[in-house]
Amino acid sequence: MDVDAGHGAALGGALPAQPGELPLTRRLRSLLAWPTAETDPVSHLVRAHRAIHAGADPSVLRRAYTIAENMHRGQFRKSGEPYITHPLAVAQICADLGMDTTTLVAALLHDTVEDTRYTLQALAEDFGPEVAHLVDGVTKFDKAFYGKAAEAETTRKMIIAAGRDVRVLIIKLADRLHNMRTLGVRSAASRERIARKTQEVLVPLCDRLGIQTLKRELDDVVLLHLEPEEHARIARHVHDRPGWDAYLEDVVGRAKVALRRSRVDAEVTPRPRHLYSIWKDTVAGGHTAPFDLPRIAVVVDGPATDCYAALGAIHGTWRPVPGRFKDYIASPKNNLYRSLHTSVCGPKDRTVEVLIRTEEMHRSAEYGIAADYRFPRAGGGAAARADQLAWLHRVLDWEQDASDPAQFLESLRCDLAEAQIQVFADGRQIVLPAGATPVDLAYELGTERGDHCLAARINGRLAPLSSELEDGDVVEIFTESDAENGFEAEAAPRGPRREWLDFVKSPHAQMQINRWFAEHTAPGITISDKVRLGRATIGLALRQHNRGLASDLPLLRLAEELGYPDLETLLVAVFDRVVEPDAVVRQLIDLVDHRQ
Numbered sequence: 001m002d003v004d005a006g007h008g009a010a011l012g013g014a015l016p017a018q019p020g021e022l023p024l025t026r027r028l029r030s031l032l033a034w035p036t037a038e039t040d041p042v043s044h045l046v047r048a049h050r051a052i053h054a055g056a057d058p059s060v061l062r063r064a065y066t067i068a069e070n071m072h073r074g075q076f077r078k079s080g081e082p083y084i085t086h087p088l089a090v091a092q093i094c095a096d097l098g099m100d101t102t103t104l105v106a107a108l109l110h111d112t113v114e115d116t117r118y119t120l121q122a123l124a125e126d127f128g129p130e131v132a133h134l135v136d137g138v139t140k141f142d143k144a145f146y147g148k149a150a151e152a153e154t155t156r157k158m159i160i161a162a163g164r165d166v167r168v169l170i171i172k173l174a175d176r177l178h179n180m181r182t183l184g185v186r187s188a189a190s191r192e193r194i195a196r197k198t199q200e201v202l203v204p205l206c207d208r209l210g211i212q213t214l215k216r217e218l219d220d221v222v223l224l225h226l227e228p229e230e231h232a233r234i235a236r237h238v239h240d241r242p243g244w245d246a247y248l249e250d251v252v253g254r255a256k257v258a259l260r261r262s263r264v265d266a267e268v269t270p271r272p273r274h275l276y277s278i279w280k281d282t283v284a285g286g287h288t289a290p291f292d293l294p295r296i297a298v299v300v301d302g303p304a305t306d307c308y309a310a311l312g313a314i315h316g317t318w319r320p321v322p323g324r325f326k327d328y329i330a331s332p333k334n335n336l337y338r339s340l341h342t343s344v345c346g347p348k349d350r351t352v353e354v355l356i357r358t359e360e361m362h363r364s365a366e367y368g369i370a371a372d373y374r375f376p377r378a379g380g381g382a383a384a385r386a387d388q389l390a391w392l393h394r395v396l397d398w399e400q401d402a403s404d405p406a407q408f409l410e411s412l413r414c415d416l417a418e419a420q421i422q423v424f425a426d427g428r429q430i431v432l433p434a435g436a437t438p439v440d441l442a443y444e445l446g447t448e449r450g451d452h453c454l455a456a457r458i459n460g461r462l463a464p465l466s467s468e469l470e471d472g473d474v475v476e477i478f479t480e481s482d483a484e485n486g487f488e489a490e491a492a493p494r495g496p497r498r499e500w501l502d503f504v505k506s507p508h509a510q511m512q513i514n515r516w517f518a519e520h521t522a523p524g525i526t527i528s529d530k531v532r533l534g535r536a537t538i539g540l541a542l543r544q545h546n547r548g549l550a551s552d553l554p555l556l557r558l559a560e561e562l563g564y565p566d567l568e569t570l571l572v573a574v575f576d577r578v579v580e581p582d583a584v585v586r587q588l589i590d591l592v593d594h595r596q
Contacts, residue, residue, distance in 0.1 A: 041065070041088060048095040049104060052374060056101050061091075064108040064127065071116035079185045086178060087111055093174035097211070097367060098374025103167045106134035110171055114139045130165075137161030137168030138175065152409040155201065159412070163396045166369055166389060169205060173214055176202050180221040195225035201409075204416035208391055210335040210368025219276035227279070234275045234282075237290040245270075248294055251346055254317060255296060255354075262313035264306055271297040271355060294346065295353040299362045304329055307340050307356045314354055318344035321351060329361070334391065334420055334431040337365055391431065411507030421471040433505045438465050439496075442477045443509040450512055451495050452479040454533065455540050455581070462541050464577045466503045478540050480533075527572060534571030541585040554592050558584070561591070 042065045046058040068087050075083035091107035105127055112118040113135055120139075124132035138161075140154045162168040176198055183191050199222045206215040224231045248270040255268045273281075273292060282291040298314070300306040307329060324343035332338045339357040346352035363371045369389070395412065419434035425441055432440055438458070443450030456463055457476040469475065496513045504510055538555070542548055549555065552567060559570040562579075573579050 041084075045088065045092055045095055045104070048092065049101070052095075052098045053100065060101060060105055060127075061108070064105040067118070067126065068108045068112055071112045071118045075115065077182070077185075079182055083111075083115075089178045089181075090171065090174045093177055093214075094170065097170070097174075097213070097370045099167070099170060099370060100373050102130055103134065103171065103373070106131045106167070107171050107174060110135055110138050110175060133161065133165060134167055134171060137165070138172050155412065156408050159392070159395060163392060166209070166392070169209060170211070170370060173202060173206050173209075173211065173218075177214060177218055177221075180218065180225075183221070183225060191225045195222045198222055199226065200413050201416060208335050208416065209370075210337060210364065211366075211370055212368065213366050216274040216276075220274055223276045223279055230279055231275060234279050234290050237278070237292065238272075238275065241292070244294070247347070247350070248272075248296065251294060251296055251352055254347070255298065255314065258313045258317040259298070259310060262309060262316075264300060264310045264313055265302060266298050266300040266306075266310055268296055268298050271295045271353075293343070293351050293353050295355070297362070298354060298356045300356070300358055302358065304338075304358055304361075307358060310356045311340055311342060314342065314344060314356070318346050318352070320344050329357075331422065331429075334422065335368065339365060411511070421469060421473075423469050423471075423473045423475050425475045425477065432469065435468050436505045437467060437469060437503055438463070438475060438477060439500050439504050440506040440509045441469065441475055442479075443504075443512050444506065445477060447512055449477055449479055450509060451516055452481065453496070454478050454480050455537050462537075462580070462582045464580075465500070466577075480536060527568075530575040531568045531571045534573070534575035537574055537581050538571070538584060538588075541581040542588075545585065545589060547585075547589060554588055558588050558591055562587075 042058075042062050045065075046061060049056050049061070050058065065084075065088065069084045072083040072087070077083055077086060087108050087110060090110060091104045094103050094107045109118075109123060109127070109131070113120050113123060120132055120136055123135060137158055140150065158168060158172060179194070180198060183194060186194070198218060203215060203218050203222065206218060220231070223234075252268045252270060256266075259266050259268070273295065278290050278292045281287075282289075285291050298310050300310050321343040324341075326341040329338045329340060338361045339355050342354050342356070343351055344354060357365065363375055367374050421432055421434050421436065423430050423432060423441060425445060430441060430444055432444065438456030439450065439453055441456075442453040453465065455478045456465055456467070457478070458467060458469065458473050460474075495516050498513075498517065500513055501510065504513065539548075555570070556567050559567045562570065564570040564573070570579075570584075574581055574584055
């Protein structure tokens with residue numbers, strides 16, 4: 001296909017030829033004809049955008065499309081389609097999300113600076129610095145110049161740009177979604193490579209932004225290319241399940257009756273799982289057949305308190321399944337997802353999952369950070385958006401400590417790991433990777449507290465610093481300055497222990513510990529250091545019992561009773577966690593109280 005033919009295809013095709021008309025005349029008619037709703041490639045985009053943002057000016061979209069089409073003219077995708085079909089599709093995805101005009105303009109132009117002669121300066125002059133920033137944020141670095149580091153440097157650049165404007169990530173997700181939709185034209189090796197990278201970075205990014213309407217499709221298309229046989233098996237199950245629609249219709253009907261009786265105004269609809277979700281639960285539960293429970297959504301028309309009234313109505317109708325209730329309203333997920341989840345023994349004794357949320361919660365669950373653009377709120381969205389992007393600011397904090405781009409990319413993959421826990425410290429909720437320890441938490445609370453961390457109390461009990469925290473734990477971190485044991489302690493080397501690197505999970509903690517050792521050449525911890533820190537640990541444990549020691553004598557007696565050759569050996573054992581500080585303190589208190 002030549003350039004003119006490609007251009008004509010992008011505009012929806014030439015006008016029908018008239019009898020006896022010369023080819024040149026036909027071409028001129030085609031070029032001069034005013035586009036109609038059927039032939040104008042931007043019309044669908046404009047309609048979708050104005051359906052959500054009625055006051056949007058379509059002229060800037062048409063101008064952006066004209067420049068993009070002109071710049072990409074003569075370029076084709078691997079499918080053979082004119083390249084302009086890709087940025088147009090990306091803009092359409094953004095429009096369907098409800099994004100603003102600026103985002104759609106940037107989406108139309110997002111590949112021009114990277115792939116054409118159109119410069120960032122020219123773009124900024126034509127459309128302003130805001131659009132230029134968004135386009136620059138998703139523009140890849142040149143592999144010829146950066147080599148193997150290009151991918152990692154591009155990701156780092158995108159994250160930094162998103163710190164200023166999160167719409168960078170939304171455009172990138174829309175870009176990847178369209179590329180994944182058209183991945184079938186690539187080789188098997190390319191499909192697997194791109195799908196794997198999508199799964200490792202972009203799907204978790206989509207989840208952190210809370211945009212489930214995009215994540216569901218990304219999940220399914222990743223499953224298609226990484227596990228094609230499993231994708232086909234789950235798809236057959238969804239297509240063939242007998243009586244499914246009738247059963248859900250019955251459940252929905254009964255739920256509506258129960259809610260009306262409780263005077264709860266709510267909309268009840270089936271909420272079927274997408275393919276990846278079914279596959280994931282099937283694998284996690286070790287099931288041979290696809291594990292796919294019927295599910296409904298209850299969206300109440302009222303405040304959050306009505307969700308609990310709806311929960312009572314549902315539980316009053318069907319017996320709840322023990323251990324299957326989760327309250328994400330009182331304790332939202334890290335992406336601010338809020339909803340009540342419960343499972344009940346529904347009709348015919350089948351387990352039915354029920355989601356209960358308000359309309360605002362439902363919007364947020366579907367569109368995440370994009371909900372602020374689709375459903376603008378008067379002044380109320382800024383605080384919620386800041387909370388939702390707290391994870392991004394954490395990434396930007398430790399990004400500065402990652403000098404190696406490959407290290408940054410690997411750390412980002414780790415930070416975006418799907419498994420996470422929430423713990424409570426200093427009166428606030430902290431999100432950590434699953435398997436995180438008190439040391440990870442200490443560094444999350446501040447570099448100083450991490451470097452000088454000495455002990456931790458988990459749910460009221462002293463615990464080793466290597467202890468794995470669990471969801472909902474209440475944790476207190478003690479530093480060396482907190483140790484008040486009544487003795488004059490000799491100066492000790494400041495900073496973390498090398499063995500912490502064996503168990504910390506968060507990229508931030510790992511980088512800070514490595515940073516400290518890169519900056520300090522002090523020798524490793526000595527026996528005298530362990531003696532001093534073991535003594536301080538016992539001092540902290542005694543404080544939990546409102547006790548203290550005026551001299552070493554009780555400790556000497558306890559060391560002897562426990563079979564240690566001297567006090568120093570006992571203190572080293574405490575530091576090394578050969579014996580637990582709490583156990584030592586309990587025996588010490590018993591010894592002192594008994595002798596009195």
